[in-house]
């Protein structure tokens with residue numbers, strides 16, 4: 001698994017050699033953290049926080065770290081960086 005930000009996209013190279021590209025804007029809009037996607041209560045209802053407008057730099061990735069074999073965690077230029085994207089989730093985003 002390799003990933004490289006290229007321009008406004010994230011390039012992913014899977015272990016089978018397949019390559020996919022995900023626009024950073026899509027990545028940010030689908031940030032899986034609780035403050036972006038809401039939390040699910042015991043009855044399965046999703047409580048979404050009010051959609052905040054994205055500030056400058058929201059779709060610019062300034063750095064990222066790999067989360068031990070599980071996925072990766074990008075940090076965005078507007079300071080957000082709590083979302084951890086699992087490889088499975090990235091595959092679904094790329095599909």
Ligand SMILES: [Zn+2]
Pocket residue numbers: 031032033034035036037080082083
């Ligand atoms: Zn988030």
